[in-house]
Amino acid sequence: MALPSTKSQQAGGARFRQRKISVKQPLIIYKQKDLPDLSSNDLEPSQIHHLNSSGNAAQQRDVHAMETGVDKNEEDEVHLQQVINAAQRALRGSEEKKKSEINEEGAAGSREEEKKPDVYIPTPDASRIWPEASKYYNDFTFVAPETYIKFSATVEDTVGVEYNMDEEDEEFLNNFNKDKSSTKVCSEVEFEIICDKLEKTIEERQPFLSMDPSNILTYKELSGFIIGELTSTNNGYGNGGKYISTTALKDKLSKELNYKPFVTLFDKRTENEDKPQPKIRTITKLFDLFGESIYTHWKERKISRHGKHIHPSLKFEDPNANEKENDADPYICFRRREFRQARKTRRADTLGAERIRLLQKSIHRAQELIESVCQREILRLDALDAEHEIFKLRSEGKSLKRTIGIKGDDYLYYSHKRKKPVVKIEEEPVGTETSTPASKKQKKNKEQANRDRKDVEDAATATSVVEGIPSAAAAAAALQQEAATSSTQPYVKLPASKIPDMDLVTVSLVLKEKNETIKRAVLEKLRKRKEQDRHFINLTDDPYEPYFNITTNDHSDKVLELNHIPYSSITSSFYHEINNSNYISEELKKLLEENKKALPGVKTFRGSNGELIPSKPFPHISSLTKDYNGESGSDLTNGSSDNGYIAQLLSNIESNNFNAYNNGYGSQVQHRADESQESKLSEPIFSMRKRVGRGGRLFIDRRGLFKKPVAPLIESSPSVTVGGGLGGVVNVYDSEADAQKRLDSRWRFDDDLTEYERGIQEPFSLDPSKLNCISEDTQSIRFGSMLLSKSYDLFRESVHQRQQVLIQQARARALQQQQLLQKQQQAAQAAQNAQQALQLQQQQQQAQKLQQQQQQNLSRQSGLPIPSSASSSHSQSQTHTPSHSHSPVTIPNSRQLSQQLPHGQDKMGTSASSPGSMGNSTARPSAQQRTNSNPNPNTNIVQANLQQQQQRTGAHSPPGTSQQKYKQSNSTPMYNNSSSK
């Protein structure tokens, strides 16, 4: 952000920079007096400042305001100042001119213009051409490269020997070479080499020679150093990091590499290589030849130069000297300026450079490619020319052949079929294909197929993407092989440009593959499952396949317990599976065939009166069952079919014999079983079972084949006695019975008996969980279900008992109620009697007594107590009080209630109904009898009760309402009872 103004002002020499106007920056307001005279409107303020440089106020800022375009410390440069002042003058002059223009009309203008060119900043003249340049820079072998020249070598590295001859040297050399044979002439280069060597060595050996030049080393010493150094360079790279001149380095390298004319890229090449270059002799040889004489010359010069370099060199700043000294020395060149931090190369810079490099590389490659394309085209042209030539030659040859009549050599005149060109394997795996005719044909076929398929797909998906793009089709065809091997292709729709990457697959193929994948997966799963279940044997039955033993069908007659058959689905499937599956018994067959009798158990409604009559035989039923009858007759020779379950059932229906449902089915089956045992299925001769025992031992169990030898049990009664009449004790070893026993024991656990046979032999096993005569496979299920049914029975029984108890209780309560009711009625009667006696003693005493007596007499005579009481109360209510009008209703009510009780019980169980009703009926007369027999002793008590109740309900309430309440209260628990049950 912008610096505060104070700081910028403090910066002293720092130049003003144009800053953005910001809120933080206070803006200086210039007043009229601050500003110079703005007489010239066309000038910028800065220029005006500049113009007023002579003015005292603006003087300081003047420097800042003006942009000179040079460094700050160079603004004071003489020429620059001159120019600036001249400009000022010129501007002022123009002002004056403006003023004078009015007076003098431009006469002074010409004068001003004449002044102008006087001052200028001198610049070196670069306009002239040096005509002799080619004379000295005559390396014409140099060819400017296409790209920029990259160069990192210093000038010193490239110019060869650093020593340059001057006029004095030239004079000396000319004199030196004057009277010498051509071989002994020292060339200029050689002279320079020697001088350079001397200079370098003396600099090294006597760096402070300038202090006392007369003390210079003698030739012997110097040459000794030089030669020694040259010879010593052999061992190691030496010189202790000392500077080695380029020539020395070259010498060294040429020595080491044993490569003589050691010319680097930077060495000047001669214009004409054919010209024998005057050979430069080695330093040692040169020193031998001219060393001493040149040394003297060189020494002279060195001393005359006060021990400094003969060849003038640039003077640089002395880093050891202080700054002032350096500044004062005018001969120092390339002075250091203010230290400026070197700009760090940033990533962006390197990136750019990298990009440029890449670009260059890319273009180079493209160029290469284009070049090779050009080559290709040239080759192609050559090939076409050759072909043309061939054509011409052929036509010529042919005409010649015809004229001469030569035969043969035909092969030269036409193209031959290509001989199996071995096509290189491409990046794509398709490349293995060869373009032999056979494969071509295949390819064609494939393509045809491909095209067909494509057509189909196009029709199906209504996309025309595949057509028209040869490259796409090509790729598709190329990938055909791949597609055949690949498992599943992604099923996608793509824009036309992207289709070639994949093969198109039909939906059916995809589905088929999917199906197969699923199948494979399932199989794999199964296989894995099998692996897991290894060494496990599944002993559980398939629950959906009931146990069905065909071989034991003929044992049905031997099964001991048959009563349970109709109830057990398991046994029914066990015994009657054959029969109840589409089997028609002989009888039924006959019946159907005869087609005269009505089908048993099938009845129809007669239309006239809705009476059920046996249905008439269907005339077409036999034809319907004909095929089946024939089949069944031939197929099932099994005699036991007669006693099939269905047949039995049908016959039972026919004869209206429903015993089977009560007594079980078995008994009926047994009757017939004996009769119709014509054929039996043989049992399997023997069966084997493999099982893995403990420790991985393999057992093979055998069943059948061996039978327990049925030894005739000749239990000898008297004949076996051994030892005469000795006590009659039979010897153990002689006893046949014992032997039999032992034999039996041997077979005890190893019999081949089937479940049934064993069941027959031992109907009652010791195993409590084992049900008799039932296969072991379902044993546990049966046992479980047996337990269940048993517990259910128990439960039922207990429920029944509980019901009975409840019914009893309810009955007892009902009885009590009835008794109570009767008591109440009697009490009411008594109370009425009392009241009546009190109220109507005078009027009706006699009549009432008579009536009562008559009533009682009547009831006794009829034996029906309730009507009597009802009539009595009725008569009373009719005669006396209107409040008593409802009393006759109560009694029928109570009866209804009493009758309701058994009705409610009916819902629970019918069995309870009859005794309930009976109890009710019996209980009532007894109660009635009681009430009737001794009404008088009870009246007092009832009265007392009534009084108490009246007190409770309210003394003013009439007795009738209290009675009603009483009844109601009584009735509710009864309902409760019934509902609770």
Added chain:
Amino acid sequence: MSKSDSTEQYDAVKAKLTQQILRKQELDAKLSKLEDKIYEKENEYFAESAHGNIVKGFDNFTKANTGGSHKKRIAYTDDDHIFSLSSASFVKSFARKQGLTGKNDELDEYEDSVEPTNGGVVPPGANTTPSRKRKGRTMDE
């Protein structure tokens, strides 16, 4: 023109023809080799120019590609092979390599050679010009 003369001439022509055919073969071989090389080079060039090339342009060079992770790979189609596929003969051989036969592909099955085909057995109807060739000629012209 004597017979011996013309025979001599014929022999010369024959020798020349043989030579020319051999030269043609050599040229063809060279050409196909060069074409293959160009194709190879071109592919290499495409593969190595991540930022662009002379075919696709150098636009990406100027873009500051800071997030180098999602560098889009430039997709090249056959149309981009401007160097290799600018040769008709290479297009043909290229198609053949890709297992594709063109319309006039049968013509490419034939080439000139100095040895008699079929192991020296003179092809049937050797006296007459094979119809095949005639067909080829017409197509060539």
